Structures are given as C-alpha cells and as structure tokens.
Amino acid sequence: MAMSPAKSTVGVQPSSEPDTERGVTVAAVVAHPDGTRLGELLDRTASGELLARVHAVVPLDQVVDAHRAVAKGGVRGRYVLKP
Numbered sequence: 001m002a003m004s005p006a007k008s009t010v011g012v013q014p015s016s017e018p019d020t021e022r023g024v025t026v027a028a029v030v031a032h033p034d035g036t037r038l039g040e041l042l043d044r045t046a047s048g049e050l051l052a053r054v055h056a057v058v059p060l061d062q063v064v065d066a067h068r069a070v071a072k073g074g075v076r077g078r079y080v081l082k083p
Helices: 033-047 059-074
Strands: 056-058 078-082
Touching: 056 059, 059 078
Parallel strands: 056 078
Antiparallel strands: none
C-alpha cells in the first residue's frame, strides 16, 4: 500500500496522536545496527555494483561549508570528507 508523501511522516514518533482530520499518518520505523550488512554494502559500492553519487570531495577543515550547502538544499549526492 503506497502512501502519498504529503500524507505520511517518517521520523520520531510524536508524544501525542496527530490531528487525523489533516490526513496525517504516523508509522514507526526501527533501525538496527548491522555491521556485517554495512560492510557488504560498502564492498558492493567500492566494486561499482552499487552506485554512489558524490557531490564533492572536500578536506575535513571544510566540513562546516559542506553542512551549510546540504542544509541550503539543491545538493545532489553526498560530500566525502578527506582527512
């Protein structure tokens, strides 16, 4: 069952029920750490099997600028921080 993005919210479960007359639906999402699975995904990405869109590779001292750019919006891909 697909929900319209305008009518569903993913995030922290609110402390009170949302106003149903606005058509808001709340669904709890639970993530569990899985180092083995993460390692497999990283291996598949490194081999090129999974594509990773990189917006820019920046030195670690430019992390503040990278965060600002992401917060501003319009960034397609991820920043890779270079130590």
